[in-house]
Amino acid sequence: MAEEREQLEQNQREKPMSFMAMVVITGLIGGILWSGLAYLAYVFNFTEIRPNVFLEPWTIGAWKEGWLGTVISILLIGGISIVAALIYYAALRKFQSIFVGAGYGIALFLVVFFVLNPIFPGISPFWELERNTIITSLCFYILFGVFVGYSISYEAHELRGKNEDEKKARTDPEFP
Template sequence: MANDHKIENYPKPMSFLTMVFWTGLFGGVFWGTIGYIASYFNFTEVGPNVILGPWSLGDWKNGWIGTVVSIMLMGVLSIFTAFVYYALLRKFKGIWFGLGYGLVLFFLVFFILNPLFPGIKPFSDLSRDTIITSICLYIVYGTFIGYSINFVFELNKVQEKEAST
């Protein structure tokens, strides 16, 4: 009975890279859903369906199926962005790097990649509400990704240090 609480009896924690994968997937799906809600209530002109805009897939891409597919695709793309954050910024402490990462992603989408998405007007033609809402969404998304990855990175460092002593 005393041996029931050995460490071997507990499941192994996720590897750091697995955690980055799930953080990216969850972040993309969650914040994509929040973006859909913001577009539904007209806080922004840019909904998740714009991601399907470059492809001629039929009218379904503008309906609820297109919204679900778009949010899932955002989750998949978010896995990539989480690994980019992991590769470049995981060692930096604090939320400021995640916030900055969100701003960089905003500028990447709305300025550099804008021509790829016909559903997004040129930046100068977007409403003030759309710009403010989009910046806020990208900031909280970047903060979520950055802080989650940084927190686990720092936790792993502490655990490794304790295990080596």
């Protein structure tokens, strides 16, 4: 009886994650990963922008300047990154190129530093930022765009290929 149950468990396969769930997880992990690394860049003085600037317009208190504010900021940036990943999914998933992801990262950089800049008082106007801050921030946005973009595009391409193979197998009896 126990052997039969074990054999049945061995024969069972896990259901694959839905494509939308993969997009959400990719956005979350990408946001947490790259904002965490950006915090390290701040610690080592590569940039003058901390992740905590995200909390400045909406919270009161000194706690946002400490470790708790940093952790909450990184997690919130991860949440916002889900939205960025969903936008990439909706608009650009068909393009399987590293350059499309890099371009998406540059577009996000421009939106944050030129359009949303007035919302964040902790970020100086773009033309007043140090060169190291601009270069470091741009690189992190490009890396985020490539990470999210290529992950989503690759998975979309694989899913398209799998669906085409299944269609071909149904219509062509000689298909392997």
